Amino acid sequence: MEKASTIIFIVFAAAAVLSALNILLQRNPLYSALSLIVTLLSLSALYLTLHAEFIAVIQIVVYAGAIMVLFIFVIMLLNVPAVQPQIEKQKGLRYLAIPFAGILIAETFYVVLSIGKRTMPSVPVGTEAQAVGTTWSIGTSLFTDYLLPFEVTSVLILMAVVGAMVLARREGD
Amino acid sequence: MVPLSWYLAVSALLFTIGAVGVFIKRNAIAIFLCIELMLNAVNLTLVSLSGFFGDVGGQLFVFIVMTVAAAEAAVGLAIIISIFRNRESLNVDEVDTLKL
Numbered sequence: 001m002e003k004a005s006t007i008i009f010i011v012f013a014a015a016a017v018l019s020a021l022n023i024l025l026q027r028n029p030l031y032s033a034l035s036l037i038v039t040l041l042s043l044s045a046l047y048l049t050l051h052a053e054f055i056a057v058i059q060i061v062v063y064a065g066a067i068m069v070l071f072i073f074v075i076m077l078l079n080v081p082a083v084q085p086q087i088e089k090q091k092g093l094r095y096l097a098i099p100f101a102g103i104l105i106a107e108t109f110y111v112v113l114s115i116g117k118r119t120m121p122s123v124p125v126g127t128e129a130q131a132v133g134t135t136w137s138i139g140t141s142l143f144t145d146y147l148l149p150f151e152v153t154s155v156l157i158l159m160a161v162v163g164a165m166v167l168a169r170r171e172g173d
Numbered sequence: 174m175v176p177l178s179w180y181l182a183v184s185a186l187l188f189t190i191g192a193v194g195v196f197i198k199r200n201a202i203a204i205f206l207c208i209e210l211m212l213n214a215v216n217l218t219l220v221s222l223s224g225f226f227g228d229v230g231g232q233l234f235v236f237i238v239m240t241v242a243a244a245e246a247a248v249g250l251a252i253i254i255s256i257f258r259n260r261e262s263l264n265v266d267e268v269d270t271l272k273l
Contacts, residue, residue, distance in 0.1 A: 002174055005174060005175060006174075006175055009175045009179065013179070013183045016183065016187060017183065017186055017187065017190070020186075020187050020190045020191070020210055021190060023190075023194060023203075023206060023207065023210065024190065024193065024194045024197065024198070024207075029200050029202045029203045029206070032203050032206050033202075033206060036206050036209060036210060039187075039210065039213065040213065043213055043216070043217055046180070046183075046217060047217075047220050049175070050180070050220055050221055050223075050224035050225075051224050052220045052223065052224055052232055052235075054232065055216075055220055055232050055235050055236070058236065058239065059216075059239070062239055062243060063213075063239060063242070063243075066243065067209070067242065067243050067246050070246060070247065070250060071202070071205075071206065071246065071250070074202065074250045074253065074254065075202055077254075078202075078253075078254065078257050078263065104189065108182060108185045111178070111181060111185075112178040112179075112181065112182050113178075115176070115177055115178040115181070132223070132224075132227050132228070132229045132232075133223075133224065133229070133232060137229045138229060138232055138233060138236065141229050141230070141233055142233060142236070146230075146233050149233075149237055153237055153240050153241070156240070156241065156244055157240065157243075157244055159244070160243075160244030160245070160247050160248050161247070163247075163248045163251070164247040164248050164250075164251040165251075167248065167251035167252055167254075167255050168251035168254050168255060170258075
């Protein structure tokens, strides 16, 4: 049982990292968007291993199903051509990047080693139907403890809708 | 069982790949995709910490982050569309003056 959960984690984590690398390697932005969709689906599987069922489903429905579809609409609407290889303006900066990357990787190793071997709680916290991560827990928390962020988010969405309509309309409409 | 540090390492790796993509890419939409990748890496950190400590606040935070990412994607794509209408190019190297 432990082996199965480790194998599932490794498979989906490798899928997420490899498709994220593919975003950088593709020249055509449509292929990058499709790679990002694969990353989102792998992350959704990782959320399921963390007992976060609501977030996993919302990730598929909202992120991969609405936001990425919007991206693909815009990419196809603008008919963006593939990128031509660019001439680098400042070649010396890439040698500055290597020590910074080394520092970041050292920090990551420090965090990973200091957390140690803390593993998942074997049962979800709380009762079966009201565990942390189910729709019940997120719904009750959203409408009682975190009501203010919820209302502010609705105002934010209204601003985004109005802003997108204003920015994208043609002159003279 | 999978330790917490593995989840955080995957999240750091995804965030680094997204950050490198924001610096390297010259297409505005590809830069935007790498920004979404960074947001997802942070989502993974929040959900993993929420699952390991039994606190639902992390997942609520992820819910709000997804909403904000959707709003930001809509407005950002509207800006990109209007830039494309004016300049016929999505290369950020060519969009470097405020004058048309």
